[in-house]
Amino acid sequence: MKCYRCSGVMVYEKFFGIAEEFFGWRCIFCGEIVDNVILENRHEQRKR
Numbered sequence: 001m002k003c004y005r006c007s008g009v010m011v012y013e014k015f016f017g018i019a020e021e022f023f024g025w026r027c028i029f030c031g032e033i034v035d036n037v038i039l040e041n042r043h044e045q046r047k048r
C-alpha cells in the first residue's frame with residue numbers, strides 16, 4: 001500500500017473514531033489516513 005499523496009509507505013493500524021474503532025492505512029511520512037470507507041467512496045466516484 002502506497003500513499004496517494006506522497007507515495008510513502010503506509011501501515012495498517014487500528015484507529016479510534018467518534019463512535020467506533022476502525023482499521024485503516026496511515027502514511028508514516030505525511031500522516032495521511034485512509035480507511036475502508038474512504039477507499040470505497042473513492043472507488044464509487046471513479047465509476048461515475
Ligand SMILES: [Zn+2]
Nearest residue numbers: 003006027030
Ligand atoms: Zn503520505
